[in-house]
Amino acid sequence: MRVRHPDGQVFSFDAGALCLELSSISGGEGFRARFELLHSPGDFVRWAFAGRLDLAGWGLRPEDVVATEEHLALVKRLREAIWAGAWATATGSAIARVDADVLNEVAGGAVPVPEIGPELRRTWQRPVRADQLATLFARDAVTTLTPPTATRVRMCAADNCALIYLDTSRPGNRRWCSMERCGNRAKVRSHRSREDRP
Numbered sequence: 709m710r711v712r713h714p715d716g717q718v719f720s721f722d723a724g725a726l727c728l729e730l731s732s733i734s735g736g737e738g739f740r741a742r743f744e745l746l747h748s749p750g751d752f753v754r755w756a757f758a759g760r761l762d763l764a765g766w767g768l769r770p771e772d773v774v775a776t777e778e779h780l781a782l783v784k785r786l787r788e789a790i791w792a793g794a795w796a797t798a799t800g801s802a803i804a805r806v807d808a809d810v811l812n813e814v815a816g817g818a819v820p821v822p823e824i825g826p827e828l829r830r831t832w833q834r835p836v837r838a839d840q841l842a843t844l845f846a847r848d849a850v851t852t853l854t855p856p857t858a859t860r861v862r863m864c865a866a867d868n869c870a871l872i873y874l875d876t877s878r879p880g881n882r883r884w885c886s887m888e889r890c891g892n893r894a895k896v897r898s899h900r901s902r903e904d905r906p
């Protein structure tokens with residue numbers, strides 16, 4: 709997904725998992741409020757279309773998704789639980805029970821129903837509801853934030869960056885949110901420090 713930082717830089721960020729895409733780059737509470745992208749139910753639909761759910765790949769258009777203020781509130785409550793759970797997982801502590809309970813509750817909701825459409829292509833029964841999408845994010849969080857993938861949930865190694873991702877690289881040595889952003893800065897820094905050496 710392409711991410712626009714408030715400082716103006718646009719860079720690509722692969723969250724590695726559906727749930728972390730929601731918790732890392734759509735905004736949130738506290739210091740994440742300045743990154744908020746989901747101001748209205750329609751914002752969530754547009755954001756979801758740009759992400760790894762691949763809604764267009766399922767033959768859907770934004771108008772096929774119903775999103776209400778209530779759905780948006782559910783998404784945001786879920787997002788905070790994923791964020792807290794991902795933070796705990798990435799920093800080596802246990803997920804708080806209260807956050808696990810929210811993930812479980814939302815994961816128990818209805819999901820979109822796949823069907824073979826009139827043109828014999830895969831699609832989902834319409835309308836799709838935004839709370840059904842929330843269920844998909846929650847179910848992904850349940851599997852991502854637990855073993856065996858939990859040890860691959862990492863925070864960007866830069867001091868001033870809190871982007872959390874699932875490291876899906878084969879060797880498991882991903883360190884940065886994005887090579888275009890923190891990876892490149894680290895490269896420039898280490899290059900400079902080599903040049904500074906007497």
Ligand SMILES: [Zn+2]
Binds near residue numbers: 864869871884886
């Ligand atoms: Zn970073």
